[in-house]
Amino acid sequence: MIQEIQPNFKVKGQRFSSEELKRLFNELVENSLAVWLDANTIEIAPNQTDGQNGQD
Numbered sequence: 001m002i003q004e005i006q007p008n009f010k011v012k013g014q015r016f017s018s019e020e021l022k023r024l025f026n027e028l029v030e031n032s033l034a035v036w037l038d039a040n041t042i043e044i045a046p047n048q049t050d051g052q053n054g055q056d
Contacts, residue, residue, distance in 0.1 A: 028034035
């Protein structure tokens with residue numbers, strides 16, 4: 001779970017600004033690949049296509 005986005009967060013060497021990350025996270029949510037748990041926490045949906053909620 002992401003509590004805080006650091007401005008220098010890197011994905012495979014590519015650096016993203018916190019604004020870019022927010023846009024990416026919103027895209028994930030819009031495409032049902034993730035859900036916002038609260039204003040600061042995003043949960044990436046498990047790789048399941050049967051619609052079951054895969055919580056650990």
